[in-house]
Amino acid sequence: MxxxxxxxxxxxxxxxxxxxxxxxxxxxxxxxxxxxxxxxPFETIAVQKINPLVILKLAGELLPDQSTELFAKVNSYVKNIRVDIGDRVVAGQVLMTLEAPEIQSQVATAKAKLKAQRAVYLATLATYDRMVNANQTEGAIAQDAMDQIAARKLSDQAQLAAAESAYSEIKNIDDYLVISAPFNGIITDRNVDLGAYVGPMGKSPLLVVQNNQKLRLNISIPEANTPFIKLGDTIQFYVRSQPQHKYFAQISRKSGSLDLKLRSEKVEADFINTNHVLKPFMIAETQIPLQNSEATFFVPKSAIVDSNMGMYVIAVEAGKAKKIPISKGRVISDRVEVVGDLTENDVILKLGNEEIQEGTPIPNK
Known part of the structure; x- marks a missing residue:
């Protein structure tokens, strides 16, 4: 049971x-x-050329027009932080100051050496000028003495130039302790606090600055559709968090090359983000118009046979089947654009079948 x-x-x-x-x-x-x-199974249709406006639907990604991660260039400590996440900044604005006692000590030492060497050179130059003036009286100064003071002046001048170069180099490093905004934007991330030890080998940036006033709509266009995408075309899109609102972006850049993995071309469209209504890295659902310059053949999806021997449609010639190799293009509802050895009013089977071989008799309706 x-x-x-x-x-x-x-x-x-x-x-x-x-x-x-x-x-x-x-x-x-x-x-x-x-x-x-x-x-x-043997219903036929006559192929005709048409030129419809095809709408391609693809998912894209909104990216900031500019985005920069700011790192420390020298080993130092965070002395002052003037901004935080969400703050708007302008180009050149000081965002953070760092402190490196060793570098500041080196700057002071290099500056002192420069002053000392400048004083030595000025003294040597004064002696040289006096001896040149005195040498205007014939026999007043021995030629050997003139040669020695001239060589000394050149030596002190070279040492002054070296001291100036050393000071300038160490002073540039000291300037690295001031972190400034590279462009107008907004602080989107901050990873340090006061007193933190930072350096050029840090894995996380001190700050992240993004320009969100303009966004780039990044889309990958499949190879078959790339001929129909033109600079200046308008793309309509919406974001998943606001499906009720429609936005428009203009195509501004095309990579001109296909991605090796996806076999698609990278296309970017600019969107002026008025009032910052959209955020970077949002997913955008796009509608891209694809209009050809001339009419082409569109056949029912059911007419296409995709087999191990390739892709083809079955034409009917003199009552017998004939395979015509084709390649696919744009898609509209239940029809697909095809390119192959077809002519206007050629008759093909509406329902393609891999079992129908070349030369198979096709009965009349």
């Missing part, structure tokens, strides 16, 4: 699972199967 109950339970589970699975099948797939089942 227990075994019978167990078997009955298992049977009910399988029946329920089967029902659940069938309910999850996409309605569109069911409809296509029903249409294919009802369709005459």
């Amino acid at each position: 227990k075994n019978l109950i167990y078997i009955a339970l298992l049977a009910s589970v399988f029946i329920f699972t089967g029902c659940a699975y069938s309910e999850k099948e996409p309605k569109e797939e069911k409809n296509m199967e029903k249409e294919a089942a009802m369709m005459n």
